[in-house]
Amino acid sequence: MPALFVPALALGAIGVLLYHVVAYFTSPLKDIPGPFWAKITDLWRFIDHYHATQPITQRRLHDELGPAVRIGPNAVSLSDPSLLKTVYSTRGHFLKSDFYTVNDAVQDGHVIQNVFGTRSNAFHGKYMRPIQKLYTMTSILTMESLIDRTIVSLCEQLENRFMSGKNAGKTCDIADWIGFYAWDVVGEITFSQPFGFLKSGNDVKSMIHTAESVMHYFGVVGQMPVLDKFLGKNPYSPIKLPTFANAAGFCAQRLMERLSNPDLEKGQGQKDFLGRFLExxxxxxxxxxxxxxxxxxxxxxxxxxxxxAITQKAIIYFVLRNPQVYQKLRAELDAASLTFPTAYDDARKLPYLEAVIQEALRIHPPVGNVLERVVPQSGLTLPDGRTIAPGTIVGMNQWVVTRNKELFGEDVDIFRPERWLCGENEAEEEYSIRIKKMKEYDFSFGGGNRICTGRFLATAELFKVTSTLFSKYDMELEDPSQEWTVHLWWFVFVDNIKVKLSPRAEKAK
Ligand code: HEM
Structure with missing residues (x-):
């Protein structure tokens, strides 16, 4: 038997090689340029994602090879923004790819789909319908006092730990604290109960770290979803992989508590998400x-x-690295005489604040992968006339599109909120054409029928927290020559933003 093992293995290897050679020469994607190994195997992009270099690689390849680049035997990265409305259409003709199935949870041996990961429009429509209205801006603003509670808690912690008594002048890693805030606010609006990150100043039960590891796994293994069957979805996998099991257990516990004691919903007169989901x-x-x-x-x-959290950290980092932006933002906030915490309705009227948020989302989108979709039966015709066959995985990476010089200007690598505003020498009409185009092709929150469900919640938070922190405190980088740490995963996590904080002498606190 062992004597046959080696020839059998060799035969298997020759078979696999032959398969790839034939696939290479007969592929309907022959006309689409790309790295040699990407045309042969998905292992190429798996490795690129494993090394967390995919946004850089994809941007370079598009610069060198044009708007359509092979990133797998059956996968094409696109960069022409005029295709956004086709690939991410409101009618959802281009379904999500198998990449997303890696995100499904397994419970008692059964794969459980969710509205983010599902490939089915029918499933998506059925399970979104009951909750869609909870995520409109009107609905989110009925929960504003729950967000306020967490902002007050963030400020209390920052003041106690870094600005008062013997702690005055102590270095604060604001990246950590924004992470704690962002998780606690989700606890507050979802269960009327923060997770306790702000209070403890710690990643309680390593929840944040686990979520990051799960996202890393998702982004990398999603390049070859078949591997997930042997790893994450395999109950006998010898490798212990990070999962959402603890987070799911936490949610189940909160639900059971609420069912047995509805008084636990202690929001200030308004229902939290759990109360609304029960409705x-x-x-x-x-x-x-x-x-x-x-x-x-x-x-x-x-x-x-x-x-x-990622976007909020990016806003703070880029504002602090650009003193002129800091001054302009501060001047606008001061002139607005804001309350504490800032009311969203006041903050949203501030054009420079809005430009700062939009620019942070552009220069540092929180998602660093191609948002994969599958070409439907009708096929896809590119603007230059080439066609992409049905069944091909296509998509765009925000890190490529947001660097499009025709859309955003030559200085795309620079944080310049002014690009979202009317220039001093720019005619009003010229500006309205330019801004319309920039907004039309802005897909920081994804697009079409699978656009981000939580975009209004995120928007309200970003306006409120940014305006509150920058009007209440003086903030500067501890060492302006020190860059933050960026992890180019599925979520582009960032850490290490060391700042000095102090309360403002007077004026708009
Ligand atoms: C600045 C903050 C946020 C950004 C930039 C963002 C970005 C995105 C993007 C790009 C997608 C599309 C992913 C894809 O097509 O593969 C997405 C989907 C989604 N987001 Fe967000 N998101 C943010 C905050 C939130 C919040 C606060 C929530 C919920 C409370 C949320 C819930 C969702 C859900 C449920 C989906 C899946 C939608 C679907 O497939 O129908 N997001 N988000």
């Missing part, structure tokens, strides 16, 4: 059961905390 359960009993409620709760935690 949806009553209203749509055929669709929403306890498992679905747990799924919705989990999505708030896993899609809502890190994304918002």
């Amino acid at each position: 949806a359960k009553q209203q749509y009993p055929d669709v929403v059961g306890d498992n679905e409620v747990i799924g919705y709760l989990l999505l708030n935690m896993l899609a809502g905390a890190d994304t918002t």
Whole structure:
């Protein structure tokens, strides 16, 4: 038997090689340029993602090879923004790819889909319908006092630990504290109960770290989803992989507590998300059961905390690195005489603040991968006439599109909020054409029928926290020559923003 093993292995290897050679020469994507190994195997992009270099690689390849680049035997990265509305259409003709199935959870041996990961429009429509209205700006603003509670808690912690008594002048890693805030606010609006990160000043039970590891796994293994069957979805996998199991258990616990004691919803007169999901359960009993409620709760935690934290950190980092921006923002905030914490309705009227937020989302989008979709039966015709066959995985990486010089100007690598405003020598009409285009092709929150569910919640938070922190405190980088640490994963996590904080002498606190 062992004597046959080596020839069998050799035969197998020759078979695999032959398969790839034939696939290479007969591929309907022959006309699309790309690295040699990318045309042969998905291992090429798996390795690129493993090394966390994919946004840089993809940007370089698009610069060298044009708007369509092979990144896998059956995968094409696109960079022409005029295709955004086609690939990410509101009618959802281009379904999400298998990449997203890696995100599915396994419970008692069964794969459980969720509204983020599902490939099915029918599933998505069915389970989004009961909760869609909870995420409109009007609905989010009914929960504003829950956000305020967490902002007050953030400020209390920052003042006690870094600005008063013997702690005055102590260095603060604001990246950590924004992370704690972003998770606690999700706890507050979802369960009327923060997770306790701000209070403890720690990553309680390593929840944040685990979520980061899960996202890393998702982004890398998602390049070859078949591997997930042997790893994450394999109950006998010898490798212990990070999972959402603890987070799901946490949500299940909160649900059980609430069902046995509805008074736990101690929001100031308004319902939190859990209360609203339970209403949806009553209203749509055929669709929403306890498992679905747990799924919705989990999505708030896993899609809502890190994304918002990353953007908030980017805003602070880039404002601090650009003293002119800092001064302009500060002047606008002071002139507005804001309350503490800033009311969203006041903050949203401030054009420079809005430009700062938009520019941070442009220069540092929180998602660093191609948002993969599958070409439908009708195929895809590129603007230059080339066609992409049905079944091909296509998509765009925000880190490529947001660096498009025709759209955003030659200085795309620079943080310049002014690009979102009317220039001093720019005619009003010229500006309105330019800004319309920039906004039309801005897909920081994704697009089409799978656009980010939580975009209004994120927007309200970013306006409120940015305006509150910059009007209440003086903030500077401890060492302006020190750059932050960036991890180019599926979520582009950032750490290490060391600052000095002090309360403002007077004026707009
Ligand atoms: C600045 C903050 C945020 C950014 C930049 C962001 C970005 C995105 C992007 C780009 C997508 C599309 C992903 C894809 O097509 O693969 C997405 C989807 C999603 N986001 Fe967000 N997000 C943010 C905050 C939030 C928050 C606060 C929540 C919830 C509380 C949330 C919930 C979701 C959900 C549920 C989806 C899946 C939507 C679907 O497939 O129908 N996000 N987000």
